Amino acid sequence: MMRQASRQLDITSRGQGLMDVTRPIAEWVSRQEIGEGLLTILCRHTSASLLIQENAAPAARADLERYFAQIAPESGDYAHDEEGADDMPAHLRAALTGVTLSIPVVGGRMALGTWQGIFLFEHRRRPHVRSLAMHLIGR
């Protein structure tokens, strides 16, 4: 019998940068008792995004943050600037990295690789409460 579950997960970011959110998501999945299925996550914001990335090397995370600060810089000449210098670059970085993830579930766990973690990528300078809509279907 196929079942589904939905849940909104609110995460308070610590300001600009990558934040590992694998654990609260994995815990919610494990509580649904769905052995095989599909997990979908949507970040419900336009200045934060979701990324599956390297979960072991903090230096890789810092390089990644620096990279996006370079290719979508605050110093750009933007027409949309009334919400602060970090707002338009935030939209660009969210467009480049995306706000939805789809992850197969096998044996009651997300089928992530050994070195993969799920990261909330906060693009605004100040901390924000970010809500993630999660959906799980399977049996």
Place this chain on the structure above:
Amino acid sequence: MMRQASRQLDITSRGQGLMDVTRPIAEWVSRQEIGEGLLTILCRHTSASLLIQENAAPAARADLERYFAQIAPESGDYAHDEEGADDMPAHLRAALTGVTLSIPVVGGRMALGTWQGIFLFEHRRRPHVRSLAMHLIGR
């Protein structure tokens, strides 16, 4: 009882730029009478893409279009140029932004954030008919 629905939605773009397609998608979802579920959309082209972005500020949209014109410019030195100067940059912009979206459905509506809209990002200069494959599953 779990159900699903599929539909192809054809959109005529107005040439290069972002086009808000949230409404026709939301209308199709609401007609399926699936309260909780998962919506998936695939843009069936390699020179147009799908983006969830800021739905309120036209200036943000213009900045976003300008940004992608800068980082994947027509003036690049491309080997694949027989289909026009705007063709290869179109593939690059589609690779950077992606052609599929997965959106949880809650209370019969897409769980998008307040400021999120779904945009068809046309990367070719001339208008094109773009077909989106939609799939909805749930109950």
Place this chain on the structure above:
Amino acid sequence: MMRQASRQLDITSRGQGLMDVTRPIAEWVSRQEIGEGLLTILCRHTSASLLIQENAAPAARADLERYFAQIAPESGDYAHDEEGADDMPAHLRAALTGVTLSIPVVGGRMALGTWQGIFLFEHRRRPHVRSLAMHLIGR
């Protein structure tokens, strides 16, 4: 009656570049005898990614590879460099292109456009075995 199927597909890449993996995925889908549904694919690595791109023009593929070598170059100044000069750029290219795809299935086949193929984008210089987690749900 809704059904689902899961499978891990291992692909040996030939080193840096795009590799068309549409066929083995399409064959697995066709064997599941699910006429209408949703296919999800996750690349279980942080230095390879998945892309839906132009399947006909090899020159477009070469341009795409060159482009990502330019915007996320090996010559960048990275803190995370102990795994080789091609490692950090690999993470950046994977972040820009993404590791999951969601594709509606119609008439027993993926609803890809005529010119769309699924590509494994290997970002490391040396060949690697890359595992893809596939999930199909429908009826």
